[in-house]
Amino acid sequence: MNNEDLIQGYFSNSLTPNQEQLFESLLAEDADFKAQFEFEKDLKRVIKEEESEVLKAKLQTFETALKHQADAEVKTSWFNWKMAAAVLLFLSAGWFGYDAFFGVNTVELYASNYNPYPNTVYPITRSDTLNAIERQAFVAYEAKEYENAIAAFNTLSNPENYISFYKAQAYLELNELDKAKELFKKNIKEVSNFIAESHWYLALIYLKEGDKIQSKKELKLLLEKHNYKRTEAKKLLNTLS
Amino acid sequence: MNTVELDITIEDLKKGSEIIYKTIYENNRTKFLNFARRYGLEDDDIVDVYQDAYIAFYNNVMSGKLETLTSSVSTYIISIGKFMIFDKLKRNKTVRTVDFDVSVLQKNANIVDAMDIETEALTVQQRLLKKHFKTLGRQCQELLTLFYYRGFTIKEILNHGSYNSENVVKSAKSRCMKTLKERIKLN
Numbered sequence: 001m002n003n004e005d006l007i008q009g010y011f012s013n014s015l016t017p018n019q020e021q022l023f024e025s026l027l028a029e030d031a032d033f034k035a036q037f038e039f040e041k042d043l044k045r046v047i048k049e050e051e052s053e054v055l056k057a058k059l060q061t062f063e064t065a066l067k068h069q070a071d072a073e074v075k076t077s078w079f080n081w082k083m084a085a086a087v088l089l090f091l092s093a094g095w096f097g098y099d100a101f102f103g104v105n106t107v108e109l110y111a112s113n114y115n116p117y118p119n120t121v122y123p124i125t126r127s128d129t130l131n132a133i134e135r136q137a138f139v140a141y142e143a144k145e146y147e148n149a150i151a152a153f154n155t156l157s158n159p160e161n162y163i164s165f166y167k168a169q170a171y172l173e174l175n176e177l178d179k180a181k182e183l184f185k186k187n188i189k190e191v192s193n194f195i196a197e198s199h200w201y202l203a204l205i206y207l208k209e210g211d212k213i214q215s216k217k218e219l220k221l222l223l224e225k226h227n228y229k230r231t232e233a234k235k236l237l238n239t240l241s
Numbered sequence: 242m243n244t245v246e247l248d249i250t251i252e253d254l255k256k257g258s259e260i261i262y263k264t265i266y267e268n269n270r271t272k273f274l275n276f277a278r279r280y281g282l283e284d285d286d287i288v289d290v291y292q293d294a295y296i297a298f299y300n301n302v303m304s305g306k307l308e309t310l311t312s313s314v315s316t317y318i319i320s321i322g323k324f325m326i327f328d329k330l331k332r333n334k335t336v337r338t339v340d341f342d343v344s345v346l347q348k349n350a351n352i353v354d355a356m357d358i359e360t361e362a363l364t365v366q367q368r369l370l371k372k373h374f375k376t377l378g379r380q381c382q383e384l385l386t387l388f389y390y391r392g393f394t395i396k397e398i399l400n401h402g403s404y405n406s407e408n409v410v411k412s413a414k415s416r417c418m419k420t421l422k423e424r425i426k427l428n
Contacts, residue, residue, distance in 0.1 A: 004415075012394040013305065042364075043421075044389040046371045049363060051303075051390050052296050058259070059292045062266050118279045120330055197281065228281050 003030075007037055011044065104239060106215075110208040113236060117169050117197060121162050134160070146170040165194040168201070177205050196226030200233065212240050251310060254302045266295060269315045276319055280326050290329065294322035301356045305392045312352065320352040328360050373424040381417035388414065 001009075006023050009015040015023060026033045122138040137152035153159065153167045168183035184198040184205075203218035219237045223230065253261055270291065277287045298317050301307040310317070363371065374382065387393045387401065395410050404410045 008388075008395065011389060012392050012397075014394055039422075040389070042367050042370055043374070043385065045359070046363065046367050046374055047386050047390045048300060048304075048359070049367075049371065050374065051386065052300065055262075055296045055299060056292060058262065059266060059295065062263055063288060063292070066267070066270070115279055117281075120280065120327070123327075227283070230283065 003033055003036070007033075007040060010037070011040065104212070106207045106210050106212065109236065109239065110204055113207070113232060114204050116173055117166075117201070119166070121160070121166075134163075138166075141166060141170065144173070146173045150174075161191045162193060164191065165198065168198070172201060172205065177209065181205055196222055196228035199226070200229050203233070203236070207236075207240075216240050249314070251302055251308065254299070257303075262299070265314055269295070269318055272315050273319060273322060277322060277326060280330065282326070282329075286329075290322055290325050291318070294318050294325055297321050297325075297356065297358045300390075303391055304357070306357055307355070317352055321356070321358060324353045324358065325360070369425060369428060370421075373421055373428070376424060377417060377421060380413075381420065384410075384414055385417055 001019065003026065006015070006019060006026070009019060010023060027037060119138050119142055122134060133152055133156055137149050137156070140146070140148035140152060147170075149170045150167060153163050153170070156163060164183050164187050168180045168187065171177075171180035171183065181202060184202045187198045188195050188202075199218045199222040203215045203222065206212075206215035206218060216237060219233045219240075222228065222233050223237070249261060249265065254265075273291045273294070274284070274287055277290065278284075282290070295318055298307075298314070298321055307317075374385070377385075383402075384398065387398050393401065395407050395414075398404065398410050399407055404413065
């Protein structure tokens with residue numbers, strides 16, 4: 001088996017253990033062999049990129065088709081909704097309160113917009129024992145055991161700066177809105193990360209409390225400077241205005 | 242819809258049918274979008290990640306790296322997608338990275354670990370190679386794609402296409418490589 005066959009065997013995954021050994025030693029000792037191998041490895045990467053581009057273009061056409069389909073469906077349902085609303089309005093015009101019909105239900109808006117923020121800072125799959133308490137805290141957080149998470153967050157001797165944000169999340173889940181609010185505000189003032197996220201969650205808390213003015217204020221702050229949840233924030237702001 | 246997916250095997254995928262490619266894309270899309278929304282990315286970005294994750298999955302099937310499915314297709318795509326989202330968040334510095342290490346995440350996620358996933362852009366040398374690869378004739382491009390992308394042996398290429406013997410395949414491949422190298426040199 002010559003060198004060319006060896007490299008070919010590598011790329012088709014068909015080297016025997018002995019050949020593999022020979023391959024490794026040539027790679028370490030023979031500069032020409034190494035250069036040829038690197039060239040072919042690059043070529044493999046390039047062809048994969050080529051194939052991926054073709055695949056991506058195909059997916060984009062599927063995606064466009066899906067969006068057209070969805071748009072068509074939205075138009076139909078909007079039409080039906082208009083019909084239904086017209087009939088309902090007509091039937092109930094005499095006694096149905098205008099406000100009750102068009103007023104904004106902030107609690108429902110909260111529920112439809114709220115999602116707890118996932119743990120994106122501490123992969124609990126880490127096997128080391130560093131920061132064991134922090135790990136414990138995020139295990140509890142991911143298991144939705146928020147009281148335990150808060151207890152663990154509180155015992156951290158030298159907490160990372162993202163901890164206050166996650167503590168606020170936990171309080172929010174436990175419906176302790178004042179504590180959550182305070183921590184989100186503190187986070188915006190003192191910490192350099194999760195600022196956009198804090199504005200978003202503050203807006204939601206105000207919404208839950210029925211304070212539309214404060215909620216709008218937070219949404220505007222979010223939209224002014226950040227990209228996080230942009231579409232949702234705009235939509236929510238429109239609904240509240 | 243689900244039954245269609247359950248019946249799909251690696252072999253079906255490898256045949257390269259466009260209908261199967263499209264069906265899998267459509268069947269897993271909503272699930273992926275719902276999963277990824279929790280990371281606060283824009284919907285357009287999520288669709289982009291979904292496509293890249295799906296392509297990475299598909300590439301691993303086509304290259305023979307993934308030989309059998311031990312989980313549902315959606316589990317594979319979501320695992321790759323999660324890896325890509327973390328990678329993206331890390332690059333955007335949204336994730337605080339004091340001791341965050343994507344490779345640790347990767348190592349622990351068996352599915353991702355068993356696959357080739359590209360997150361780096363092409364190097365200058367690779368871009369040059371790409372430019373000249375595209376100028377090769379169709380037959381050369383196909384042959385090299387079968388060899389390097391699909392991981393076919395010379396024998397498999399012989400069975401697959403219009404060659405008369407292994408030696409013919411080998412010399413055709415050598416000629417293609419030689420042309421490619423010459424064109425790069427002349428660049």
